Structures are given as structure tokens and as C-alpha cells.
Amino acid sequence: MPVPPCLTADAWLLQLFQSQAAAKSGVVRHQKRDIERLLGWERFRQELNHRGFHAVENAGQVVILCNQDAVRIIR
Numbered sequence: 001m002p003v004p005p006c007l008t009a010d011a012w013l014l015q016l017f018q019s020q021a022a023a024k025s026g027v028v029r030h031q032k033r034d035i036e037r038l039l040g041w042e043r044f045r046q047e048l049n050h051r052g053f054h055a056v057e058n059a060g061q062v063v064i065l066c067n068q069d070a071v072r073i074i075r
Contacts, residue, residue, distance in 0.1 A: 012038050013047060017066070025067035032060045 007015075012034075021028050035044050048055055052068035065071060 007038065009038050009043065016064075017047075017051070022064075022066040028064045028066060030062050030064070032057060032062050035062055 016022065016028060016030070019028060020026075035041070039047075044055075048064070051066075054065045054071045056063050056065075056071075
């Protein structure tokens, strides 16, 4: 589902990090282009650092790991 053009960066971040998945230390997936369009990579990295979260990118998708556990790449 595309992000509405009237959505602000702050509102998008609030929606993202207050989602059920994020609240349960789960994973959240978003389109790379939405992050670029709404936040920019610098702000996105700052928000991840602030929360101690990790994210990985693949095939235009960004998977946000909403916890502070270590990440191990399997392959």
C-alpha cells in the first residue's frame, strides 16, 4: 500500500514505531522509496540509532528489526 502524499515524516515515524509489530519487538517492512521520500536516509539512521534498532535492505524493501538484539547474517 503506498504512503499517502499528505503524511508527514513525524506522523509516519510515529505510525511505524507504534505499530503492533514494533511494540512486540518484531519486524516491520517498508519500501525503500518511501523511506527516501518521507525521511531520507540520515533521519532514518538517526531514528534507528536512537532506538537501538537494526535494518536491512534487499530488493527495494527495508526490514526493520524492532529490538536491540544482535543481528547475525546467516547467508
